[in-house]
Amino acid sequence: MLKYTFGLLLGALVFLSSCRDFVEPNIPYSEFDTAAYLRTIARTSTTFNYFSLGSSKFALTLEAVDIEDGATVETVEIKVQHRRLIPGVGLEYTPSEPVLIKTLSASDFAPNTESRFLRTSFEISASEAISAVGLTPGDIEGGDVFEFSLILNDNKGRSFNRENVSGNVSGAPFYDSPFQYFVNVICPSDLGGTYEFTATNMDSIYGSCPGTISGTTTFTPIASSPGAYSITDGTFGFWNCYGDSWGSGNVRINDACGNLTMTGSDKYGASYSMTVLSSTPEELVFTWLNSDGETGEVTLKAQAGKPLPPLM
Known part of the structure; x- marks a missing residue:
């Protein structure tokens, strides 16, 4: 009887321990260092019309996602660089490094009725982008690309950008935070x-x-x-x-x-x-x-x- 009872107790102990949900070693979830990213809510305009550069623009709606629902964002720097593919040569960039064209501040982010995170909308005209990279409208050709890159600076002294964002955050549909947008100079054709x-x-x-x-x-x-x-x-x-x-x-x-x-x-x-x-x-x-x-x-x-x- 003693052996039988001991066996039952041992079996119960093994069964109960196998069902236990534990993490080893213990992870202090409350002490995690959380980051921030900019979810793309709307790509309002992401092309420049070659035939109408004067009225073309780059425009986005972004949502700041962080542990404080977007309140840690201090500034978002927006930089631009012009790119052209030269046949037989490769890509030519103007200038050699991206230049600052616009800076969003914390006050540019505001509450919205669709989520708890703060959002902002902005636009940059094609004329502003062309001037920022040191070119004129006459220098632009169909097929050119303007690369816009974003840098999120928070109130903890950290920066998040295209260089340190993970592939999941930049490309996954839920996050959609590439910190980089390619604006093509297109030539709409309507000869049909x-x-x-x-x-x-x-x-x-x-x-x-x-x-x-x-x-x-x-x-x-x-x-x-x-x-x-x-x-x-x-x-x-x-x-x-x-x-x-x-x-x-x-x-x-x-x-x-x-x-x-x-x-x-x-x-x-x-x-x-x-x-x-x-x-x-x-x-x-x-x-x-x-x-x-x-x-x-x-x-x-x-x-x-x-x-x-x-x-x-």
Whole structure:
């Protein structure tokens, strides 16, 4: 009986100890050194429009998260640097190090109705950013990038920035605190639609087409390539003039900040290019040429109520 009773007691002791939730060694949770970060609540504007730099801006809404619901934030420094990719060379930065463009103070953070943390909203115009890096609007090109970096300084003498933020805090959707934002200079393109055209000066080794051809062509935006448009006939009716048809050709017109190019090939494998002769809000005049020596001059009329942008 004694052995039996001792066995039961020993088993119970093992069972109870196995269910115990303990931490070894003991961690003083109340003495943890907590940090701070800036959760991105809204990316109000994170691109600069190349065609409208004067009205473009970088704008965010941020939430200060810390042990005091954002009250430890003393200042947030915002720095900027211009970046351009030089083909065959690499990235070129102007200036060589980020420069201070704006400083937010504790008073810029205020309570909100959606959370207990303090929030702030700010905006920096493209003009301010361009001036801060020592450039002028005329120096800016489509595809340029402005890198904005944030430095949070708290009232404990600590700084949090892109250099010491962890990957989880910077990239995870819940935290979304990268301390760095890339503002691209974009060139919105809106050339999609159906245009009326007239074609003249059509010639090739296979035959010519005297006079003028009139018709319509459709520019269809290619979703996977912003600024690129497939067109219904790369010869703008020239082949029809001497008994051929466009068929399965795949030629597109590309708009890169107003610079037009023609790429792709026809059903025979000939490649295409174009040269813009003139451009007004009412019409675009250009010549097309393929690698088989076929060519023509096209006058494209603007769609009703939709003037053409400056093109070249």
